[in-house]
Amino acid sequence: MKRELLILLVAFGLLLALAVSSLAVGAVPIPLVDVVDWMVNQEDSGLSVAQRTILWDLRLPRIFIACFVGGALAAAGVGFQGLFRNVLADPYVIGASSGAALGATLVVVVGVKLSLGGLGASVIGPMLGSIAVVLVVFVVGSLGRHASALTLLLAGIAISSMTNAIVSLLMFLNDQKAIVILSWLMGSLAGSDWSVVWVTSVAVPLGFILLWGLARQMDAFLLGDAASQSLGLSLMQFRMLMIVGASLLTASAVGASGIIGFVGLIAPQIARLLIGAKHCWLIPMSSCVGAIILVVGDAIARTVVAPAELPVGIVTAMLGCPFFLSLLLSSKTAGRV
Numbered sequence: 001m002k003r004e005l006l007i008l009l010v011a012f013g014l015l016l017a018l019a020v021s022s023l024a025v026g027a028v029p030i031p032l033v034d035v036v037d038w039m040v041n042q043e044d045s046g047l048s049v050a051q052r053t054i055l056w057d058l059r060l061p062r063i064f065i066a067c068f069v070g071g072a073l074a075a076a077g078v079g080f081q082g083l084f085r086n087v088l089a090d091p092y093v094i095g096a097s098s099g100a101a102l103g104a105t106l107v108v109v110v111g112v113k114l115s116l117g118g119l120g121a122s123v124i125g126p127m128l129g130s131i132a133v134v135l136v137v138f139v140v141g142s143l144g145r146h147a148s149a150l151t152l153l154l155a156g157i158a159i160s161s162m163t164n165a166i167v168s169l170l171m172f173l174n175d176q177k178a179i180v181i182l183s184w185l186m187g188s189l190a191g192s193d194w195s196v197v198w199v200t201s202v203a204v205p206l207g208f209i210l211l212w213g214l215a216r217q218m219d220a221f222l223l224g225d226a227a228s229q230s231l232g233l234s235l236m237q238f239r240m241l242m243i244v245g246a247s248l249l250t251a252s253a254v255g256a257s258g259i260i261g262f263v264g265l266i267a268p269q270i271a272r273l274l275i276g277a278k279h280c281w282l283i284p285m286s287s288c289v290g291a292i293i294l295v296v297g298d299a300i301a302r303t304v305v306a307p308a309e310l311p312v313g314i315v316t317a318m319l320g321c322p323f324f325l326s327l328l329l330s331s332k333t334a335g336r337v
Contacts, residue, residue, distance in 0.1 A: 012288055022063060023035045062192040067295065069189070070291040071208070074293075075211055076250045079218075082279065083242045083246065093157065095134065096134050099129040102129045104129070108177055127203075137156045203255075211249070214279075215278075258313065266293060267290035271285040301314070
């Protein structure tokens, strides 16, 4: 336990250091020592009004969103991998991300404006879309005599493709709103502001707490249906709670930043190597690693073509695709699909 806690604390410290450092980079670079001085002294720092505005109104909320979104996608990845008992499952592959994107697209196209428990339509729409798609994948992939983790993954890929086609159709029929929808699909943190931070800071912890509360049940579930039931686990209730928790995390991330792929796949694998497979440690460690990946990815997106910037979804896809292929080609993973 001491070892796991130490590793988690070191990872969290690294995340804090990278988050502070990323405040200094961008189209308008600000010396790191001045950034630290601003964080300590605020108005009494030596920064100009323009530099303080850049830090407070643009970069700081963006860093918070990067941490929330990266952590949410990583925790959701752990949830879906546990639910499907497959290390290749993640919100992007299973279809939860595309379902959330469809929900977000419908919100944009229809112009829905509602609020429930402090959550706006931009979160509720993606959450309902995510839950609906994952339920369909789970039902379709479980049909037949030879249902397996592989059939679930294939069902996820097929239904995700259909969902993406519907999103494309809606874009075609609503070309005046296509730019807004396209920005969701590419995944970007450029529109982050404090209002997005407040909404995300409510939704993401709810999903995280729900998943983390299921950590011991997730450990038991990996033993198989018969063994987990013998330990008193209600499979139907467990699966429903897992779907709701992981989909809420996915929807919150998509609602804040659009589709950002592969974070939910990469982060859990790295976390398992560092801290092991026990879910009470794996979930927070994966969230921390996911936040680190997205903070670094966003810093790259803001600087590699400065003064312009890349959508961070492009950066994570370019980093994640080789990692995903290496998992597919590894004999260890292939035997677990």
